[in-house]
Structures are given as structure tokens and as C-alpha cells.
Amino acid sequence: MSRDGAADVARLDAIDPLRHWRDEFVITDPELCYLDGNSLGRLPKRTVDLVHRYLVEEWGSELVTGWSHWIDEAQRVGDLIGKAALGAASGQILAVDTTSVNFFQLCDAAMRANPTRKVVISDTANFPTDRYILEGLCAQHNKRLVLIDDEAGEEYVTSEMLARELNADTALVTLSVVQYRSGALHDVAQLTRQAHAAGALVLWDASHAVGVVDLQFDRDEVDLAVGCTYKYGNSGPGSPAWLYVNKRLQDSLRVPIQGWFAQRDQFAMGQGFERAEGMRGFQIASPSIIGMRCVEAAFSMIAEATLPAIAAKAALGTDLMVRLHDAWLAPLGFSLTTPRDPMRRGGHVTLRHPHAKQIATAMREIVKVIPDYREPSSIRLAMSPLATSFTEVYRGFERIRTLVEGGDYRRVQAATSRVT
Ligand SMILES: Cc1ncc(COP(=O)(O)O)c(C=O)c1O
Numbered sequence: 001m002s003r004d005g006a007a008d009v010a011r012l013d014a015i016d017p018l019r020h021w022r023d024e025f026v027i028t029d030p031e032l033c034y035l036d037g038n039s040l041g042r043l044p045k046r047t048v049d050l051v052h053r054y055l056v057e058e059w060g061s062e063l064v065t066g067w068s069h070w071i072d073e074a075q076r077v078g079d080l081i082g083k084a085a086l087g088a089a090s091g092q093i094l095a096v097d098t099t100s101v102n103f104f105q106l107c108d109a110a111m112r113a114n115p116t117r118k119v120v121i122s123d124t125a126n127f128p129t130d131r132y133i134l135e136g137l138c139a140q141h142n143k144r145l146v147l148i149d150d151e152a153g154e155e156y157v158t159s160e161m162l163a164r165e166l167n168a169d170t171a172l173v174t175l176s177v178v179q180y181r182s183g184a185l186h187d188v189a190q191l192t193r194q195a196h197a198a199g200a201l202v203l204w205d206a207s208h209a210v211g212v213v214d215l216q217f218d219r220d221e222v223d224l225a226v227g228c229t230y231k232y233g234n235s236g237p238g239s240p241a242w243l244y245v246n247k248r249l250q251d252s253l254r255v256p257i258q259g260w261f262a263q264r265d266q267f268a269m270g271q272g273f274e275r276a277e278g279m280r281g282f283q284i285a286s287p288s289i290i291g292m293r294c295v296e297a298a299f300s301m302i303a304e305a306t307l308p309a310i311a312a313k314a315a316l317g318t319d320l321m322v323r324l325h326d327a328w329l330a331p332l333g334f335s336l337t338t339p340r341d342p343m344r345r346g347g348h349v350t351l352r353h354p355h356a357k358q359i360a361t362a363m364r365e366i367v368k369v370i371p372d373y374r375e376p377s378s379i380r381l382a383m384s385p386l387a388t389s390f391t392e393v394y395r396g397f398e399r400i401r402t403l404v405e406g407g408d409y410r411r412v413q414a415a416t417s418r419v420t
Contacts, residue, residue, distance in 0.1 A: 004320065004323055004324060004327065004394075006394060009320070009390045009394040010391060012320070013391055016389075016390065018309055019389070021301065021385075021386040021387070022387055022389055024046065024301065025042040025043060025045065026042065026043040026044075026045055026048065029368070031368055032368045032369075033395050034370050035369060035370060035371055035381040035383075035388070035392070035393065036370045036372050036380075036382060037387055037388060038208060038212075038231050038346075038348040038372075038382035039380070039382075040237060041230060041234030041235070041298070041384055042234060043236065044234055044298050044301060046297040046301065047235075047236065047297040050293045050294075050296065051290060051293050051297075054290060054293045058289070059289070070287075070289050073289060074094045074240075074283055074287040075091075075283075077287075077296055078092075078095040079091070080296060080299050080300070080303065081093055081210075081242050081295065081299050082244070084300070084302045084303035084307070085210050085211050085215060085299065085302055085307060086210065086215050086225070087214070087215050087219060087307075088218050088244055089218055089247075091247065091278060092218075092244055092245060092250075093243070093244050094242060094243055094279050094282060094283055095240045095291075095292060096240055096242070096283060096284070096287050097241055097243075098241050099205065099207055099227060101241075101284075102226040102242070103133055103203075103205060103226045104133050104137070104256075105243070105282070105284075106226060106245070106253075106255065107133065107137050108141075108255065109254055109255045110172045110223075110224060110253065111138075111141045111172060113171075113201065113252060113253055114201065117143075117170055118171070119143060119146055119167075119170045119171060120134060120137075120143050120144070120145050120146070120174070121146045121147075121148065121162070121166065121172070121173045121174070121200075122134055122145065122146075122173075122174050122175060123150070123155070123175060124150075125150065125179050125182065126175060126179075126205070127176055127180045127207070130174065130176070130205055134174070146165050148161050153182075153337060154182055154338075155179040155181060155182040155337075156179070156182070156339060156344065157186060157191070159187070159191065162195070166194065166198045166200065168199065170199075171200060172200060172201050172203060173195040173203075174202070174205070175204065175205070176206075176209075177206040177208070177213060177215070178206075178209040178346035178348075179208070180207070180208055180374070181337070181374050181378055181380070182339075182350050183338040183339075183347075183348045183349055184344060184345060185213060185344050189220040192220055192222055192223070193221075196221070201223045201224065201249075202222065202223050203224040204222060204226075205226055207226075207227045208346055208347075209227070209346050210229070210231070211232030211233045211234070211302055212310060212311065212346050212384070212385065213314075213346050214310075214311045215307075217244055217246070222244065223245075223246050223249055224245055224246070224249070225244040226241065226243045226244070229241060229294075229295050229298070231384075232310075232384055232385075233298055234301070234387070235294040235295045235297075235298045235299070236291075236298075239291050239294050239295055240291040240292065240295055243282065245282055250278055250279065251277075254281075255282055255284075257284045258273045258275070259284035260285065261284060262275055262276055262280060262282065263276060301386060302386070305385075305386055309385075311385075313383065313385035314346065314383050314385050315342040316390070317388065317390065317393055318346075318347065318383055320393055321349045321393060322336060322338075322340060322349060324393075324394070324397040325397070328397060328398075328400075328401040329400065332353075332401070332404045332405060333353055333354065333404075334351045334353045334404075335353075336349065336350070336351060336352075337350040337352055337378060338350050347382050347383050347384060347385070348381060348382035348383075349382075350374070351379045352377045353377060353379065353404075354377060355409065356373060356377040357420070358409055358410070358412060358413075359403065359404060360379050361373075361412050362409035362411070362412045363379075363400060363403065363409075366409070366411070366412065367400075367403050368399070369400060373420040381396065
């Protein structure tokens with residue numbers, strides 16, 4: 001049997017120390033190859049149980065008195081995310097709002113903390129919401145937005161590229177830990193050190209990294225970070241996002257929305273805003289408690305499985321995808337956008353093909369393989385280590401090969417759905 005035959009891949013599953021976690025997810029169709037955990041993770045059975053118990057035993061029976069123990073949930077659940085997935089000590093994370101809102105809040109705070117510095121650096125491949133929010137904030141704060149462009153196509157910002165733009169006028173550098181399209185993983189420690197040496201603050205968007213990359217925010221002296229919980233965090237569509245503010249910055253930064261959850265004596269309901277100390281000073285409003293239970297269930301699984309084990313499986317899974325691409329798909333006109341070095345990617349790989357949009361639609365409609373499609377011409381495929389098996393990846397790639405080799409994908413129209 002050649003390397004990466006079905007039997008070899010079955011053996012990878014047999015020796016996978018995380019294999020039993022797949023049974024902890026709701027899987028309604030065993031034939032489906034779900035390779036889109038980088039977009040929306042599967043539903044954990046624990047979540048069904050915890051949310052049901054919350055509805056019946058908490059909201060249903062406690063009614064408003066529940067707030068006596070729900071009131072600090074954003075901090076408690078934030079600490080769980082920090083411990084399970086961010087390498088962050090407690091008292092630096094809130095589980096709240098959306099990634100976009102948190103990004104706006106922290107970028108605004110960082111820009112106002114550095115009023116005399118006039119430049120903000122990001123990159124052209126950063127996630128659209130980040131770029132759009134930066135455009136708006138830079139106009140508002142009279143700053144110049146510089147977007148680094150990696151012409152090589154991996155969308156990987158090197159230290160040399162950053163050095164070309166960074167100087168004493170830089171207020172803020174903000175990048176994604178893992179690029180949403182190419183899957184390239186930035187060197188968080190190195191780029192953070194470099195920005196600090198120039199006196200700039202750094203904000204990382206870790207949406208595509210949290211729950212799959214072994215992040216070490218405290219060790220790497222990260223200033224600020226935001227991210228979601230619905231990708232490798234498996235916490236459900238629209239589940240609460242999180243924000244991280246390093247302890248050393250909590251006193252000096254001020255977010256623009258001064259909501260009542262940031263008021264020092266919240267229930268005194270007094271006149272005038274007096275900001276609470278610590279992370280509470282960064283919270284706007286009531287957290288979604290049902291959302292908190294989803295995050296709690298899913299991140300407790302990550303904490304038990306441990307991030308080093310999860311990241312090791314992601315590296316093996318993406319490596320398998322790269323090899324299957326080279327053996328089966330490259331001859332059919334595909335090319336790989338994601339870096340080949342496993343230390344330089346997260347949990348997904350991205351393949352380009354001139355007919356990618358039509359192929360991605362056909363994968364869903366004809367052969368029960370779920371990827372997602374991103375402009376231009378990119379199909380993203382992920383190993384979400386707790387839920388995805390190596391056999392699922394193998395079968396998925398086998399079906400893509402058959403679909404494209406036989407030309408069956410031409411039978412479908414490219415995606416008609418607005419969401420790709
Ligand atoms: C890197 C990144 N940042 C931000 C967002 C936006 O998240 P939200 O809609 O929760 O604000 C996403 C969504 O997928 C993302 O991938």
C-alpha cells in the first residue's frame with residue numbers, strides 16, 4: 001500500500017490520541033465530509049445538554065434572580081477561553097459581543113492612546129471587516145492607513161515587509177494571526193517584538209487561530225487581541241466573541257463605548273461615568289448567557305484535549321491535505337496557496353482552481369463534501385482536530401478528484417447562494 005492509501009489513513013485515525021472526541025459531536029450524516037470547521041464548527045453534544053439545563057434550570061426557574069450569578073459571566077467565560085486557548089492568565093479576557101465590535105473598540109482605544117503617531121499598519125489580505133473598520137477609524141482619528149501587500153500570494157507578512165513600513169510615526173500594527181484566505185500563520189512573537197521596538201501597539205485578530213493554534217499571548221507579550229468562538233471554538237453561529245487586553249495596558253486604554261457594565265458601581269445607577277478597574281472597564285453591556293453556555297461547553301472540551309495535542313493533529317491533517325493535493329489535484333489544475341511549512345499555517349489549506357466556484361458548489365451538491373469558497377478562485381478545506389477524522393479528509397479529497405477528473409462539476413451552476 002502506497003503512502004496515503006486508505007489503509008495508511010485509517011492507521012492515522014487508529015493512533016490519533018484525539019479520535020474519541022469525534023463521538024462528542026452531533027453527526028447526523030456519517031457520509032458527509034465536513035471540511036468547513038474553519039468557518040463554523042460542529043455542534044458538541046455537551047452544548048445541547050448544557051444549553052438545555054440552562055434553559056430549564058436557570059432561565060426557566062430562576063428568572064431575573066439568575067442575574068445575581070450571571071452578572072460576571074463575560075469575565076468567567078473569558079478566563080476559560082484564555083486558559084484553554086490563548087495562553088493568557090485570568091483577568092485579561094472578556095467573552096462578549098462580536099469580533100467586529102471588539103476590534104472597533106480596541107483599535108479606537110489604541111489610536112487614541114497614541115495621538116501624535118499618525119500611521120496604522122495592516123495588510124491587504126486581512127479580513128474585510130478589519131480593513132473596513134480601520135478605514136473608518138483612521139478617517140475619524142486623522143491617521144493614515146498603510147496596507148502591506150504580499151505580492152508572492154501566500155499573504156504572509158514577513159518581518160522585512162513590516163520593517164519597510166514601521167517607524168516612529170506608527171501608532172498601531174494590526175494583523176490576523178492566521179489569514180482567512182490563504183491560511184498563512186504569522187509569527188506573532190517576532191512581529192509583536194518588532195512593533196514594540198518602534199513604540200507601536202499591536203492588535204492581533206485570532207479568529208482563524210483560536211482553538212487550533214497554540215497561542216501564547218502572555219509569553220509573547222501581545223498587547224491586544226480579538227477573535228470569534230464559532231470556528232475551531234465550536235460554539236455555534238453568532239456565538240459571543242472575545243477580547244484580550246494585556247494587564248499592563250488595562251489602566252491606560254479607554255474604549256469608546258462607555259456602557260453600564262463598565263461603570264464602577266453598576267447598580268448605584270448614578271450620574272456620570274466612573275470607569276471600573278480591570279477588564280470590567282472594557283465591557284459594554286449584558287452578555288448573552290445562552291451564548292456563554294455554548295462557549296463554556298465547547299472550550300471546556302478544548303481545555304481537556306489541550307491545545308498542543310490539537311495543534312499537532314492540525315499539522316498532520318493539513319500535511320495530509322497538501323500531499324493529497326500534490327498527488328491527485330495538482331494534475332487537475334489545482335494549486336496550493338497555503339504555505340507548505342506546517343509551522344507557517346493554521347488548520348485550513350486553500351486550493352485555487354480556475355473553476356473553483358463551480359467546483360465548490362458541486363462538492364456540496366453532488367458529492368457531500370463541504371468546503372467554503374472565497375474570492376478569488378479559492379476553496380478552503382479544514383482539519384478541525386476534535387471533530388474531523390483523517391479518513392474524512394481522505395474521502396473528501398477522493399471525491400474532489402473524481403468530481404473534477406470526470407468533469408461532473410460542470411453540471412452545476414456556480415453558487416447561487418449569497419453566502420459562499
Ligand atoms: C478574521 C476574522 N475577523 C473578523 C470576523 C468577523 O466576525 P464577526 O462577524 O463575529 O464580527 C471574521 C469572520 O469570519 C474573521 O474571519
